[in-house]
Amino acid sequence: MINEKELAEECCRHNRHAQKELYRLYSPKMRGICLRYAKDADEAKDIMQEGFIKVYQNINKFSGSGSLEGWIRRIIVNTAITQINKSKKHKQNMQISNENEMVVEEENEDLLSANFSQELLLKALNNLSEDFRLVFNLYFIEEYSHKEIAELLGINENTSRTRLIRARTQLKDYLTNFNGR
Amino acid sequence: MAQENKKLGDLYKEAFNDFEAQGNSYDWNDVEKRLDKMKFYKLSFTHFNIYYSLLIVTCFIASLISATHYFLVTVPRINSDTAVTATYPNSVKTGDESNKEELNSDTKGNENNEKSFKEESDRIVKKGNTTSKIKKENLLNKDYEGAESVNDKENTKNQSNKVKKESIIPTSANGNNEILKRDSVTIIPHVNKEKDSLKVHKPLKTPKKTVYITKQDTIFEYDTLKTKKNRRFRK
Numbered sequence: 001m002i003n004e005k006e007l008a009e010e011c012c013r014h015n016r017h018a019q020k021e022l023y024r025l026y027s028p029k030m031r032g033i034c035l036r037y038a039k040d041a042d043e044a045k046d047i048m049q050e051g052f053i054k055v056y057q058n059i060n061k062f063s064g065s066g067s068l069e070g071w072i073r074r075i076i077v078n079t080a081i082t083q084i085n086k087s088k089k090h091k092q093n094m095q096i097s098n099e100n101e102m103v104v105e106e107e108n109e110d111l112l113s114a115n116f117s118q119e120l121l122l123k124a125l126n127n128l129s130e131d132f133r134l135v136f137n138l139y140f141i142e143e144y145s146h147k148e149i150a151e152l153l154g155i156n157e158n159t160s161r162t163r164l165i166r167a168r169t170q171l172k173d174y175l176t177n178f179n180g181r
Numbered sequence: 182m183a184q185e186n187k188k189l190g191d192l193y194k195e196a197f198n199d200f201e202a203q204g205n206s207y208d209w210n211d212v213e214k215r216l217d218k219m220k221f222y223k224l225s226f227t228h229f230n231i232y233y234s235l236l237i238v239t240c241f242i243a244s245l246i247s248a249t250h251y252f253l254v255t256v257p258r259i260n261s262d263t264a265v266t267a268t269y270p271n272s273v274k275t276g277d278e279s280n281k282e283e284l285n286s287d288t289k290g291n292e293n294n295e296k297s298f299k300e301e302s303d304r305i306v307k308k309g310n311t312t313s314k315i316k317k318e319n320l321l322n323k324d325y326e327g328a329e330s331v332n333d334k335e336n337t338k339n340q341s342n343k344v345k346k347e348s349i350i351p352t353s354a355n356g357n358n359e360i361l362k363r364d365s366v367t368i369i370p371h372v373n374k375e376k377d378s379l380k381v382h383k384p385l386k387t388p389k390k391t392v393y394i395t396k397q398d399t400i401f402e403y404d405t406l407k408t409k410k411n412r413r414f415r416k
Contacts, residue, residue, distance in 0.1 A: 019216065023209055032200035045208065052212055053219065121196050140190040141197055168189055175189075 004068035011059045019056055026069060027052070030076045036137050037080035039126055043087075051079035077142060081152060084130050116175060124174045132167035139164050 007025075010018030030048055038044035054075050062071055125133055134153065138144040139160075146164075150157045221230050394401040 014220070016213075016216075020209060020213075023212060027208065028201035028203055029199070031202040031204050032197065035202055036197055036200070045204070048204075049208070049212055049215065053215055056216060057219070116192065116196075118196050118200065121193060125193070136193075140193050171189060 005064045008059055008062050008064065008068060011056060022055070023052060026072050029069070030072060033073065033076050034080060035122060036125060036141065037077070037084065037134065039130070043083070047080045047083050048076065050083065051076040054079060077138075078152075081134065084134055085153075088130055116178075120175070120178065124171050124178075127174055128167055128170055132163050132170065135160055135163040136167040136171070 007018055007022055011022055027048070030051065031044065034044035034047040034051070035041070038047055051072075055072050058075070062068065125136070128136065135149055138149045138152070139146070144152070146157045146160045149155075149160045153160070220228065223230060224232055390405040392403045392405060394403065
């Protein structure tokens, strides 16, 4: 089996077989990431396509010190953020004015039962608004700090915290309601 | 079923940490299409791209412009140049052909002179009542001079000219042959200057008709209009 570095080098030479192999190896995981960030499957597909094009364009910048998967993952996440920010410009449905006034209490969290399926969790996540979903994904799954999220999204740290609390609350409500049915 | 209470964040992290979703085979085709498109817009000497196509289009447009210029400007100019060379004087040409052409042109010129003379004189007769006598006479003399110089056989021509002169002289309404007096208002008759100039300035040469008779190895050149001795030369 061809290793990551050789694969990257072949992709640098615009070898179509190597590019296809790279796509075959990493597309399932990247599609999972895209589905978390996107609202639906179509948007996820767009994000992934755009992300892989960026990967092929910038593969020569891959140093080889870290894992190729991590490098591609970062590109896909950044692409998702860019795409969401683009689409967000058309949708000004968020009330940001009251966001900074929220009282932040992250520690007191209710516990949830662990028997939710992956599909249901994804559905609940997709039910969130774009900003909340973005902060929730970046904080809990990508494990970014509020400072990093604030820099990445160009927002205040407190705004990031507030969005995370709201996202968590909405998710909890959704899952509790579903569990109560 | 064992239920374990977890924090929401941990729940999602566990669920989606190694989450994979299988797509269909068409996804790669879409990516490949975009890669091809990207390759087409990238400058490279090894594969066909937009720069090559731009070069081809530019060459095509340039050739089209040059061809248009050639057919619309250069070719008509060449044609006009050839037309000019065709009207060069006969002196350029040598041999019997030039002589023949000269003869033809001369005889045509004589015919034209006679025709135009007749037309002009007829017109003058029609406008006789308003044309001054001096103008008429001058015009007639001018035309006669040209006509006389053309003809070699003076007697026959003079006779015919006399007849013409008589027919041209304007007469009064009562039918007498007396010349009309000049009116108070003189009206200059319309004269076709182009025709007149042609009549006057046309080089008139004596016709020359040569006959070549070949006898064995000798060619005899006979000028039918000349009475002098004829040339005689060997082949």
